[in-house]
Amino acid sequence: MGPLLLVLLLALILFGAGFALKILWWVAVIVLIVWVLGFVMRGTHSSGGRNRWYRW
Template identity: 65%
Template sequence: MVPLILVLLLILLLFGAGFALKALWWVAVVLLVLWLLGFVARPKSSRGRWYRW
């Protein structure tokens, strides 16, 4: 009974980690697209960077 519970917990843990990693990949892709759009659509009046840091 204990090995069955351990295997089920391992499967649940791996499923959760896989879902979290896939979600993080999508967040990274969205941020990359937003950064590229900001780089391309920067105002022409500013000579330097398009962001204010």
């Protein structure tokens, strides 16, 4: 019974880690898209130069 519980616990941990990593990949893709849009959608200064729309 003990080894069966260990295997089930290990499977649960690995499933949870896989789900968390998948979520982190989606978050990374969204951040990358926002970062690229920051370069595409830059505004202009009153002096004619270009400026980023975010303050990082």
